[in-house]
Amino acid sequence: MAVVWVGFLALPLILLHTGHVEPWRRVAGSAGIIGFTLTYTWATFLMVDTRSADQPDLASPGWSALRGPALSRLVLLMVFTGLTTAATGWLAAYLFPFFCAFLLYISPLVPVLPGICLVMVAIGVLDAAILTWAPSPYARWMALGCCAGGVIIILSRLSMESSRRQAQADRHLAAATEREEISRDVHDILGHSLTLLTLKAEVAHRLLAHDPQAAERELAQVIELSRAALADVRTTVSRLRTPDLASQLASSRSAFAAADLTVAVSGSASSVPLPQRELVAWTLREATTNILRHARATRVSIQLAPGLVRVTDDGQGLGGAPMGNGLLGLHRRVEAAGGRLVLTSPAPASVATPDRGTAVAAGGRPGTCLEVRL
Incomplete structure (x- = not known):
């Protein structure tokens, strides 16, 4: 999507080739705009392809290794911008929104909020230069429109950052909710199962002296209950089991009878x-x-x-x-x-x-x- 917008750079090319411009300016300006477009496209695809889905933040530590390549591409963009400015003058203002997008969306050179502050300062400086030295009303309005594009990019990046933070908060909340549900399930199963096992063991202990056969039956039930409890814990943690009401009713009857x-x-x-x-x-x-x-x-x-x-x-x-x-x-x-x-x-x-x-x-x-x- 970032590359789609380079189609707007066809406008300064058209103005160069349809206006009364010296040949050397037409050639140098065209070379600067085309070089800027190719460098911007190259930088965009490199950064997006290398970007990890697990690290959606443009300023995350995983991007530190990309700062060198991003800086080299930024230098190239500045070189082609300088060439375009020397050849075309105020037509180079068309390149300004792409610098804003590079700094705020594509490059890991600066974190989001410092990058926004940097772009806002650049917009202010460019506005002051336009109002002071623009050679014609057309150039003034054209350049001011490009600055307005930088403002729109800032607002879009803020919205994107807000959505990212909200999505991150939602993921953390979902993970916390899932952990709470699993811990609640484990608590319910272990609490019930261990209580029943304790009761059965106490009954077997009381019967051991005067009714060994009954004590043996109770101990056999203890073994069965312990196995069932272990299976319950395993299946509950894996979120595969839901309790059965008829079985629970029978289990409650047995537990109350044992007590x-x-x-x-x-x-x-x-x-x-x-x-x-x-x-x-x-x-x-x-x-x-x-x-x-x-x-x-x-x-x-x-x-x-x-x-x-x-x-x-x-x-x-x-x-x-x-x-x-x-x-x-x-x-x-x-x-x-x-x-x-x-x-x-x-x-x-x-x-x-x-x-x-x-x-x-x-x-x-x-x-x-x-x-x-x-």
Whole structure:
């Protein structure tokens, strides 16, 4: 695209060959303009072809090796500009915007902002010279128009730099978001899996003395769970796995049973619409982990319905404690899906049990209710 604009240099050539100009001026001016055009094209293709896509900044350290070649081409441009100026006078002003473009777009000689300041100073000096020594109104307006082209190039370069910085910021934000999502997934899987493994190991330890066969069964489950947890971590880090609601519901039942908690389930995994099951499974996993770790509950109620998952326990409640990393991560997931997460303690509803219908929290403990609506 930078080379396309050299077509404008045909205008001074036409003026040279159609006006009343001395032959030597016509020859020298034509040589200067053609030499400038070829050098500018050469410099443009060299710099663009060598430029790395990973280093979009024209002043990046990776460009330091190109400063020598860029300087030699700048010297050539100045030589041909001097030849054109000597032969044609004010027609050489047509070359000025190309100097601006070379310094601001193509060359690594100066960083962006110092280059813009340098071009602005050059525009001011050229404007003053034009207004003072221009031989005719035509030459004055022609040269001033070329200076205006330099201003447009400055504005374009500023816009390009702003877009580059915004794109860089977007890339950094996307990378940070992806790292946060992966860390959240790993936290959710490891937190749940390690909690369940600990419970199973404690049960096996208690059974080892008076029921070795039951302890052996629990240890076999520990091995299976550890293998599943390792597979979960691998697949989650590679972003290939989404949790399955039916499997998570079965895992939560098993975990609560291992911790001697009574659990009542209302609804089924199949009652939740397929697009919502992944998020409902994450919610159930986080609620299960928190209840097993912190609640000291005896009964748990799980309610599943289209657009709803509610997990209530009769434990000690939050006591004003803030959300941990797992709940904060779950809250972001729910918000990103357009849903709403409500964590209430004391629990607003009593906890259902399969044998007694509905019962209030034991001993008047407040309990906690985690509700997600989608």
